[in-house]
Amino acid sequence: MRKILALVICGFLIMASSPVLAGKADVIDVKVVNVDADVYRFSVTVRHDDSGWDHYADRWDVLDMEGNNLGTRVLMHPHEDEQPFTRSMTLSLPMHVKQVRVRAHDKMHGYGGAELIVKVPQ
Numbered sequence: 155m156r157k158i159l160a161l162v163i164c165g166f167l168i169m170a171s172s173p174v175l176a177g178k179a180d181v182i183d184v185k186v187v188n189v190d191a192d193v194y195r196f197s198v199t200v201r202h203d204d205s206g207w208d209h210y211a212d213r214w215d216v217l218d219m220e221g222n223n224l225g226t227r228v229l230m231h232p233h234e235d236e237q238p239f240t241r242s243m244t245l246s247l248p249m250h251v252k253q254v255r256v257r258a259h260d261k262m263h264g265y266g267g268a269e270l271i272v273k274v275p276q
Contacts, residue, residue, distance in 0.1 A: 177202070182201050186273075198214050198227065252274055
């Protein structure tokens with residue numbers, strides 16, 4: 155019985171450290187600042203258990219409420235030792251856009267983590 159329990163615990167520990175279980179990239183904070191007439195600076199904080207070049211959060215997107223991509227910030231490397239992390243992007247938005255949805259993507263799972271909807275400052 156002890157051997158079976160030990161094998162189950164070892165199997166669980168091995169699976170828990172697997173990159174597949176790292177989960178999807180979550181957007182946990184978004185700050186938007188108006189820097190010019192229709193230009194905004196987005197500072198987006200992402201949390202993801204990056205585990206090397208094959209499994210890391212590799213971008214985040216700003217979408218309008220109809221799902222149109224207004225801009226993408228590409229992330230060029232894993233952030234294994236910096237979690238959560240914040241990166242910024244300056245973006246010109248159409249005048250009619252009053253709120254946006256921000257989502258993150260990771261190389262293994264794609265989209266599907268937590269997203270945030272934020273109002274665009276006027």
